[in-house]
Amino acid sequence: MTAPSTEVPTAALPTVVIGAGPIGLAAAAHLVERGLEPLVLEAGDRAGSAVREWSHVRLFSTWAELVDPAAEKLLAPTGWTAPDGATYPTGGDWAEKYLQPLAEVLDDKLRFGARVTGVSRLGRDRVVDADREQQPFTIHVLNADGSEERITARAVIDASGTWSAPSPIGGDGLPALGERAAADRISYRVPDLKDSAVRARYAGRRTAVIGSGASAFTALAYLAELAKEAPGTHAVWILRRGIGGSTFGGGEADQLPARGALGLAAKAAVDEGYADAVTGFRTSAVEKAGEQVVLAAEDGRRLDPVDEVIVLTGLRPDLSFVAELRLSLDERLQAPAELSPLIDPNVHSCGTVYPHGAGELSHPEKDVYLVGMKSYGRAPTFLAMTGYEQVRSVAAALAGDQEAAERVELTLPETGVCGGAGLFDEPDATKSEAGGGCCAAPTTLRIGIGAPAASGGC
Known part of the structure; x- marks a missing residue:
């Protein structure tokens, strides 16, 4: 393909949005509302490709919290009817009843099978200062047919999320020894037990569940239900920290009731003997033991063999394709530096993450924004409505409406938890380990039938 001229009028170019x-x-809906031209590049073959991969999981936000206002305005003329705002959709519902219709309205503003492999300033790597801000962005794209393409843009909004990069088993943030070799026994997703093949994988077997957020709660609750029908099904819940008052979330105090109920379901799985909890366990190795695997900890402990391992220790942003941009990212969370103090789980284990927008999401590279799950880096507690507020503010900033960009138009519900998690949560073991937060120090404890829950905590 012929390289484009460096003399490009940036105002006439689209704003590229990465991720549908x-x-x-x-x-894209907010950009359209502002009279700006979006071009959405999606690596998958349809809208909500990542969401569809967890289509069996029910969200703990209601429909009323999952429909963006600008998107609803675009949908209204088509005859689209919003689902009952008080009900809780599954990921599949969200994709089919909202994301797909919205994608159809946006139509030619979306391109599927377009994987972004790099973003930079046209003719400028990250070292070059000269006329940098006068140059448009260049987005390198690998299409589904294998062809490569270069697209120029006036601004870039990276909403690619973190779904493609789950965190490994290792307590040090790296893959445990033997983790790759045991890949056939390890999953990094909440299992869909309605699928007969998946169900057969876990029925009547011992499964280790590693993680301490809503995804781990969901997996534990699913396995407990399976155990009631398939004798021999048992879960071993592995936590890197201790059990305290915050372990199972906010319960009835959570202003997102379904999230509170999810924590209570996980607690019931333990209390009723369908799962054992092993705390303060930081996995260092995965060892083969015939057809099973044994997990070994940094402190020398080794658990009894398990048949399967479900790893739900968090998600990470893929920053490889934005490496040529000048981004200001927190060294711990890999989130925008101005946003990081608001979401840092070492400090903010309790309470609400404040609404935020373009100001907190800006970088030294002008007109580049990481939004949605990508903006949270490795931090938990992300809610869809937080992301909707982010992009409302960003679109306003790109349109030159600074007053609207700085205005807060969102009131978030209280988390009702200490160390709680949000809609797309995947917290790891970092909470309170640096002296912040309010959770108990790690201890070693096994909870089974008739055993009391640990005291302490918040």
Whole structure:
């Protein structure tokens, strides 16, 4: 392909949005509302490709919290009817009843099978200062047919999320020894037990569940239900920290009731003997033991063999394709530096993450924004409505409406938890380990039938 001229009038170029998930599509809707031209690039073959991979999981936000206002305005003329705002959709519902219709309205503003492999300033790597801000962005794209393409843009909104990069088993953030070799026994997703093949994988078997957030709660609750029908099904819940008052979330105090109920379901799985909890366990190795695997900890402990391992220790942002941009990222969370103090789980284990927008999401590279799950880096507690507020503010900033960009138009519900998690949560073991937060120090404890829950905590 012929390289484009460096003399490009940037005002005539589109704003490229990376990712056609909930936040990316909302970003496009807000850009349209502002009279700006979006171009959404999605690596998958349809809208909400990542969401569809967890289509069996029910969200703990209601429909009323999952539909972006600007998107709803675009949908209204088509005869689209919003689902009952008080009900809780599954990921599949969200994709089919909202994301897909929205994608159809945006139509030619979306391109599927377009994987972004790099973003930079046209003719400028990250070292070059000269006329940098006068140059448009260049987005390198690998299409589904294998062809490569270069697209120029006036601004870039990266809403690619973190779904493609789950964190490994290792307590040090790296893969445990033997983790790759045991890949056939390890999953990094909540299992869909309605699928007969998946169900057969876990029925009547011992499964280790590693993680301490809503995804781990969901997996534990699913396995407990399976155990009631398939004798011999048992879970071993592995936590890197201790059990305290915050372990199972906010319960009835959570202003997101379904999230509170999810924590209570996980607690019931333990209390009723369908799961054992092993705390303060930081996995260092995965060892083969015939057809099973044994997990070994940094402190020398080794657990009894298990048949399967479900790893739900968090998600990470893929920053490889934005490496040529000048981004200001927190060294711990890999989130925008101005946003990081608001979401840092070492400090903010309790309470609400404040609404935020373009100001907190800006970088030294002008007109580049990481939004949605991508903006949270490795931090938990992300809510869809937080992302919708982000892109409303970003679109306003790109349109030159600074007053609207700085205005807060969102009131978030209280988390009702200490160390709680949000809609797309995947917290790891970092909470309170640096002296912040309010959770108990790690201890070693096994909870089974008739055993009391640990005291302490918050």
